[in-house]
Amino acid sequence: MFYKDERLALFIDGSNLYAAAKALSFDIDYKLLRGEFVRRGKMLRAFYYTALLENEEYSPIRPLVDWLQYNGFTMVTKPAKEFTDSQGRRKVKGNMDIELTVDALETAEHVDHIVLFSGDGDFRPLVAALQRKGVRVSVCSTIRSQPPMIADDLRRQADNFIELDELRDVIGRPPREARETTNPPVAAAAE
Secondary structure (H helix, E strand, C coil): CCCCCCEEEEEEEHHHHHHHHHHCCCEECHHHHHHHHHHHCEEEEEEEEEEECCCCCCCCCHHHHHHHHHCCCEEEEEECEEEECCCCCEEEECCCHHHHHHHHHHHHHHCCEEEEECCCHHHHHHHHHHHHCCCEEEEEECCCCCCCCCCHHHHHHCCEEEEHHHHHHHHEECCHHHHHHHCCCHHHHHC
16 A cells, blocks of 8 residues: 555654554564665655653663664654652653644645554544545554554544554564574674
8 A cells, every 4th residue: 555656754653652562572673664664655754752751860762762863763752741640659641642743734745645653543533634635644553462552443544554463574673582592692602
């Protein structure tokens, strides 16, 4: 469902895509992901959205954010908000839906096809609005997890559904054990 001459943009809901890949038990290699869609069309932009904990000394997502910034992704971040719920549990909130929606609507006049990496049903009105502007919209998530990670109404609204599990061999990183055996430690390789 991709045409080589169509202008393409990726919109990645970072936390949603991470949760979907985790539910399928694989890690995404973002260099391979970007390369796959560069092959599928004329990629104009790849956006990645995530909230960051600003007051943490070390954020586990910071290395990924830095790598993505240096490797062709447009990063859209904002500080996550921490709060304590009514049961006294520490919660973190960092919804990026509005930022992604505004950017997608602004980008629509420059592209033919948008690929949304999210299963969040809140994006159904966005997909419909993009389609009214003449943009084809593919949604990438999974129905193979338990429970499925994509809202049924979002999947029905999209022009094309891309099953994330079917991209595993194309964009998945090998499991850590496999990487360690194919890339022996330097000391062992020097012997």
